[in-house]
Amino acid sequence: MSAAEVGSVALLSDTHGVLPVLEAVLAEPDVRAADLVVVTGDLVSGPMPVETLDALSALGDRVLLVRGNADREVVGVTRGEACEYPESVSAAAALRPDQVALLAGLPHPVVRPVAGFGEVLFCHGSPRDDDEVVLVDTRLERWAEAFADVPSTVGTVCCGHTHMPFVRLVDRRLVVNPGSIGMPYGRVGGAWALLRDGQVSLRHTEIDVDAVCARIEAESTYPDARAWVDEYVRGEHSDAVALTVFGPRDGR
Template sequence: MAVLSDIHGVLPALEAVLAEPDVSRADRVVLTGDITAGPQPAEVVDVLRALGDRVLWLSGNADRELVEYRRGERADIPDPIGPFAAHALRADQVDFLAGLPKTATLTVRGLGRVLFCHATPRDDEEIVLVDSPPERWAEVFAEVDPGIGTVVCGHTHMPYTRLAHGRLVVNPGSVGMPYGRPGAHWCLLGPGTDLRVTPYDIPTATARLVAACSYPDIEEWADYFLRARASDSEALTLFSAR
């Protein structure tokens, strides 16, 4: 099972991961949210929907925000590229994203019952980090079924695995907007947990985005996020305050 999180509408990064042999051979591809909020949201949705029933889709907070914005349920989006991404989606794609679940539970060989979510099992924006204290994890997991042995989440764009109150927590990192080091980050599950990073040609990817995307600041956006200009230390400091 391949787990892809936080693609953020970066088609070249997604294509690089989908070309990985272990992804093409995987029984399932699980998307743990924030699929679309970025420069090529419509193209990313089309590529993933073409994979059919192999893909399990979950919504992230950024996907929800795009839907709410398009439907007039909110006046703005915190992410500057969000309004552009919302308008770049077709109406049928907005409807599709609106129907995505927030969590799913699957049985994975070697890991048993695995709960997949975007941020935490109870909230699509909640922050937990690799160094969050035990009492924080106890609060987050308070209502999780005791039979769940592994929780897979995304949201913070930094890959890690850790034990928390007897559960394995896995974050595959971000495909399209990594913090700490460049490359498209993802994870292979079953029977173990294998964090992966797929390198790809970032200058060429940046040129593709600049040519295809009409977002006014696309060149600066691509340079910052595709090259992972934000370090893991900077990201942890920012998230810890939240």
């Protein structure tokens, strides 16, 4: 294993300011043991943005944060840009200046060598666009367009954005979406993945939903936090609904 290569990666995405679920996932033994924790974007747009970003930053050199579309939008709001998403507007008002600067400096995409995988590209929506939608059933032609500028040396692409976990091959290239920590579509709890020894495993962390919601309501200053957690933490939106909504955005 070369000096720059990491042995194992705990892959997270879309934490969306939901600190209690993030803490539960970070406490998983395989996450604690991973050489690198990668979070592929949309870190803070949700009810507890300050605390969530502090928890991720506290991992120091063990964490790699990748920019998501919502992170870009939060920075834009702090610069006077309009935004239609209340989660991003609220996060922008809450974050400290050093946290805004951190978000403003996040990279997208990022390539890192991982043992057993070779070069792995980490992105949010797709390698070319942090807001692009690609799904488990997206047609191969669209995947080819999204991967057009990806170096041939990259054999694995890890993305997020759609909040639904999947692993699939795209013309011999492995694609992994770990699902969402903060706003799951389908199964309630924390979705993540582990890359280790050349194998990918999709993981799920169970939570006490009532306790998580109660804590967010008690500790968050987010407007109408109760309605937010009912919709997003309790999993009001199923994966079938999400696929129906997202489907038209992948050019099908």
